[in-house]
């Protein structure tokens with residue numbers, strides 16, 4: 493067994509380069525490398541060349557949920573009768589969020605974020621924007637998947653709304669029309685990692701089952717869950733026969749942006765761009781003269797709703813910061829942030 497076997501688990505050169513000379517020379521290293529598939533309180537489950545194993549997580553990496561998540565690559569070591577975590581390899585990216593005021597890692601080393609939303613009442617542009625912002629923030633390619641199109645009469649309408657938020661990869665499908673699933677094959681190269689997000693009931697597990705001939709539990713077998721409780725309760729990573737790692741997380745409905753500035757700027761880049769042309773550097777875009785944003789809204793160049801949404805997320809981001817940094821720090825932070833956005837104005841005038 494060698495490093496090439498690990499590639500189908502998502503291993504790549506970026507991880508190989510993190511091994512020391514001694515580690516590379518040691519015959520035991522490859523057997524001690526593993527990818528985390530489930531996280532528990534004091535240990536993680538992981539898979540490596542020798543298959544599944546349980547790895548005890550010692551004190552420096554506690555609490556586990558703040559240090560590592562499914563998808564992380566770890567180097568373990570032998571400890572009497574079990575394996576113990578020695579170090580976590582620097583991940584390509586990490587999906588994080590705030591849970592009860594504490595940062596929490598949800599998944600690591602994710603290539604695509606499949607944002608699943610159904611073409612019915614569940615569809616919500618703001619939620620979609622949040623997920624897009626999340627993907628951009630964590631440097632993960634977002635793929636918007638509109639499900640249940642068999643039930644929908646106005647698909648074009650939904651597609652127009654998805655495209656309006658600036659999503660690049662958009663696919664509409666129904667698990668009842670197998671031909672519509674084919675396009676997703678493009679994302680399934682061996683060693684790829686995909687995380688699915690979306691509200692409960694939009695069809696994430698059903699989609700995975702249909703794509704990979706799997707049998708994840710879906711809503712049908714839990715019909716008493718009329719209140720929209722999540723069918724998928726364990727945050728886990730598993731591999732398909734083709735060597736694709738799937739993270740099917742609980743719906744992340746209470747998703748809060750963590751350190752989300754960059755994500756907001758990407759999703760709302762047109763607004764951030766425009767704000768640079770406002771006459772005043774500290775324009776609040778309410779009723780100042782020479783406000784480029786109000787002008788653009790009046791001209792129909794940007795939608796009022798899009799701007800409102802930007803404001804809401806920016807405000808949420810600020811209150812998130814306030815909670816984690818304290819009121820004074822956030823005031824400073826907000827000042828610096830708007831200064832940065834408006835620094836171009838200063839150069840012009």
Ligand SMILES: Nc1nc2c(ncn2[C@@H]2O[C@H](COP(=O)(O)OP(=O)(O)OP(=O)(O)O)[C@@H](O)[C@H]2O)c(=O)[nH]1
Pocket residue numbers: 639640641642643665666667668690691692693694695696697698699709710711712721722723724742743
């Ligand atoms: N008509 C139709 N129903 C679908 C489609 N995809 C999923 N469903 C149904 O939607 C329901 C919920 O699907 P799930 O796959 O359990 O949803 P989920 O997103 O995994 O939900 P959680 O695990 O609770 O987050 C099930 O009854 C599915 O049969 C589709 O394309 N068309």
Ligand SMILES: [Mg+2]
Pocket residue numbers: 696697698709710723724740
């Ligand atoms: Mg599910």
Ligand SMILES: [Zn+2]
Pocket residue numbers: 767770771775776777778780782783784785786
């Ligand atoms: Zn303005």
